[in-house]
Amino acid sequence: MTTITITLSDDRLRQLEAIAARFQIAPEELARVGIEELLNRPDEAFQRAIDTVLKKNAELYRRLA
Numbered sequence: 001m002t003t004i005t006i007t008l009s010d011d012r013l014r015q016l017e018a019i020a021a022r023f024q025i026a027p028e029e030l031a032r033v034g035i036e037e038l039l040n041r042p043d044e045a046f047q048r049a050i051d052t053v054l055k056k057n058a059e060l061y062r063r064l065a
Contacts, residue, residue, distance in 0.1 A: 006031070 008016065020030040
């Protein structure tokens with residue numbers, strides 16, 4: 001596992017700490033979870049393409065089911 005260092009303004013650090021406190025986790029863990037979520041999220045253009053195909057072919061999928 002690799003460690004990285006990021007720079008945050010004092011205001012952003014306070015916000016991160018406050019949100020982490022609400023979830024009762026360390027600020028570092030909250031930041032890691034946020035990054036994981038971002039990396040695991042499908043690309044928006046790809047998601048729009050999927051939605052378009054599903055909508056366009058909804059009737060076909062209904063008949064095949």
